[in-house]
Amino acid sequence: xxxxxxxxxxxxxxxxxxxxxxxxxxxxxxxxxxxxxxxxxxxxxxxxxxxxxxxxxxxxxxxxxxxxxxxxxxxxxxxxxxxxxxxxxxxxxxxxxxxxxxxxxxxxxxxxxxxxxxxxxxxxxxxxxxxxxxxxxxxxxxxxxxxxxxxxxxxxxxxxxxxxxxxxxxxxxxxxxxxxxxxxxxxxxxxxxxxxxxxxxxxxxxxxxxxxxxxxxxxxxxxxxxxxxxxxxxxxxxxxxxxxxxxxxxxxxxxxxxxxxxxxxxxxxxxxxxxxxxxxxxxxxxxxxxx
Amino acid sequence: xxxxxxxxxxxxxxxxxxxxxxxxxxxxxxxxxxxxxxxxxxxxxxxxxxxxxxxxxxxxxxxxxxxxxxxxxxxxxxxxxxxxxxxxxxxxxxxxxxxxxxxxxxxxxxxxxxxxxxxxxxxxxxxxxxxxxxxxxxxxxxxxxxxxxxxxxxxxxxxxxxxxxx
Numbered sequence: 001x002x003x004x005x006x007x008x009x010x011x012x013x014x015x016x017x018x019x020x021x022x023x024x025x026x027x028x029x030x031x032x033x034x035x036x037x038x039x040x041x042x043x044x045x046x047x048x049x050x051x052x053x054x055x056x057x058x059x060x061x062x063x064x065x066x067x068x069x070x071x072x073x074x075x076x077x078x079x080x081x082x083x084x085x086x087x088x089x090x091x092x093x094x095x096x097x098x099x100x101x102x103x104x105x106x107x108x109x110x111x112x113x114x115x116x117x118x119x120x121x122x123x124x125x126x127x128x129x130x131x132x133x134x135x136x137x138x139x140x141x142x143x144x145x146x147x148x149x150x151x152x153x154x155x156x157x158x159x160x161x162x163x164x165x166x167x168x169x170x171x172x173x174x175x176x177x178x179x180x181x182x183x184x185x186x187x188x189x190x191x192x193x194x195x196x197x198x199x200x201x202x203x204x205x206x207x208x209x210x211x212x213x214x215x216x217x218x219x220x221x222x223x224x225x226x227x228x229x230x231x232x233x234x235x236x237x238x239x240x241x242x243x244x245x246x247x248x249x250x251x252x253x254x255x256x257x258x259x260x261x262x263x264x265x266x267x268x269x270x271x272x273x274x275x276x277x278x279x280x281x282x283x284x285x286x287x288x289x290x291x
Numbered sequence: 292x293x294x295x296x297x298x299x300x301x302x303x304x305x306x307x308x309x310x311x312x313x314x315x316x317x318x319x320x321x322x323x324x325x326x327x328x329x330x331x332x333x334x335x336x337x338x339x340x341x342x343x344x345x346x347x348x349x350x351x352x353x354x355x356x357x358x359x360x361x362x363x364x365x366x367x368x369x370x371x372x373x374x375x376x377x378x379x380x381x382x383x384x385x386x387x388x389x390x391x392x393x394x395x396x397x398x399x400x401x402x403x404x405x406x407x408x409x410x411x412x413x414x415x416x417x418x419x420x421x422x423x424x425x426x427x428x429x430x431x432x433x434x435x436x437x438x439x440x441x442x443x444x445x446x447x448x449x450x451x452x453x454x455x456x457x
Contacts, residue, residue: 009379013342020349020371027353028364028410035363042357054312061317 090258096144097259104275107265109133113257114158122254123166129262130157138222140263146228146251146276147171147216148260159262163254164197164229173199173229174217176273180206181217184229184248187236197230197248204242208232214248215273224263226273300338303445307331318433322426325437326400328355332370333399333438334449336378337392348374362411369406373399389439389446396438400431 009017030038043051097110111129129135131154141148141161149163150171162169165186173184180202187196199214212232218225230248237245311327318324332351336344352370356363377399404427408419442449 009341009375009382013340013345013375013379016342017345017371017375020345020375021368023349024352024364024368024371026364027356027367030363039357039363042354046354047357050308050312053309054316057313057316 093144093257094259097261100142100144100261100275104261104263104265104272107263109135109262109264111135111159111260111262113161113260122163124152124160124162125254127151127159127161127260127262128157130155130159132156134264135159135262136264140216140223140227141260142227142263143252143257143260144276146230147223148252148254148257150222151262161260164250165195165254171223171229172217172219173214175208176213176215180208180212181219182246184214187247195250195253196233197250198236199232199246199248200243202244202246204238204244206244208244208246210234218271224265224270224272226271226276228276299445300449303441303449304331304335307334307441323429323433325433326403326430327437329370329373329400329403330396330434330438330441332374333377333396334441336374337381337395338449339378341375341378341382344378345371345375348372362407365407365410368410369403372406373403376402389442392442393435393439397431397435400434401427404430 027035109129111127111133114126114128127135127141135151135154137151137154139151141151147164149161149166149169151159152162153160164171164184167186169186171184172181174181180199182199182201184197184199187198197214199208202208210232214229214232216223216225216227216229228251230250232246233249234247235244236247239245307327307330311331315324315327328351332344332348335347339347348370349367351374352367355366355370359366377395381395401423405423408422
């Protein structure tokens with residue numbers, strides 16, 4: 001349909017326009033008691049299907065947004081679930097630590113390990129106990145599974161622990177039955193056996209079978225006697241027919257430790273073997289076969 | 292105008308009304324999103340005489356006023372004015388041209404907002420300036436773009452003859 005000059009406003013058009021304007025002005029001047037019911041009536045009749053459509057559209061839009069939120073929550077839950085075994089493991093370690101504390105009954109200081117995400121983080125680490133808590137240098141640091149290391153220096157609130165993996169670590173050790181004595185040291189800093197220990201200085205004629213549990217001997221007066229160090233897993237080498245060196249799998253791995261106990265009692269307090277025998281090793285800290 | 296064209300014309304207007312209550316809420320800021328209801332009115336006025344256009348504007352405005360009772364009647368007055376003036380001016384001045392129709396949509400939207408703002412008396416000072424100089428032009432632009440798209444896509448079914456000069 002083409003438009004043309006024949007569609008100028010006629011008198012009827014003008015009258016319709018004036019009527020609509022007057023009605024509009026009348027609507028504007030309506031009192032609230034008439035205006036509101038009128039508006040409500042329009043909303044409930046003419047506009048009802050359109051408002052329902054708008055409501056459904058908004059609902060759909062909100063549902064899409066909620067769906068994204070639900071998906072995000074589900075992903076968060078799935079992520080949290082991946083940490084569940086780790087939490088269970090930590091719970092078990094803490095329970096083990098509590099059991100060890102009860103068995104020790106006194107002479108220890110609990111501390112948290114403040115790991116640093118660095119390559120050398122397993123050689124030394126910081127603990128959350130220092131001079132104020134009574135920590136002194138050259139005291140043994142243990143977990144329920146066994147020996148972790150030794151305190152090397154102490155600040156007011158923190159301490160530095162040298163773990164058994166540190167190249168300078170040495171400990172006087174013995175077989176669980178006391179038949180063999182030697183010095184335990186880290187096996188090395190590279191290669192596939194980097195996280196193993198060595199039992200050095202064992203007389204050639206003294207054979208140590210695999211699976212033998214190695215404990216601290218208490219000789220030297222630094223470490224108490226009877227703390228599990230690890231388990232013999234093989235022979236590392238022989239020296240000209242007069243001594244053997246054995247590989248020892250550690251009782252506890254430093255990276256797996258989150259809480260430790262610093263033994264503050266005198267080294268001569270006695271044999272701690274019974275303390276670790278009755279509860280240690282079950283926490284699975286280093287995968288060792290502690291008694 | 293054939294019977295089928297008339298049918299299609301009202302279907303397209305109906306689709307615009309549906310878009311107003313479904314799609315518009317998802318097109319961004321409410322002050323900027325195209326006004327499909329007003330667009331349907333303006334497209335109607337392109338074909339209708341001024342009297343029915345004014346009546347249609349009054350009805351559309353009244354329905355909108357039901358959604359904003361605070362300024363009841365202002366929308367009816369504004370849409371009545373827009374409907375009548377659009378239809379009248381289209382007959383008197385404007386050629387059938389896509390660009391001209393786009394300008395009509397732009398001007399109609401802006402004038403509607405001006406009339407509502409003044410008639411309702413709710414906007415004053417800086418707020419009125421912002422509305423008329425920033426938000427209204429933006430909404431007019433989006434409405435004009437939507438209208439041009441509708442005419443370009445469905446102009447044949449709307450029985451609106453467009454010249455080659457677009």
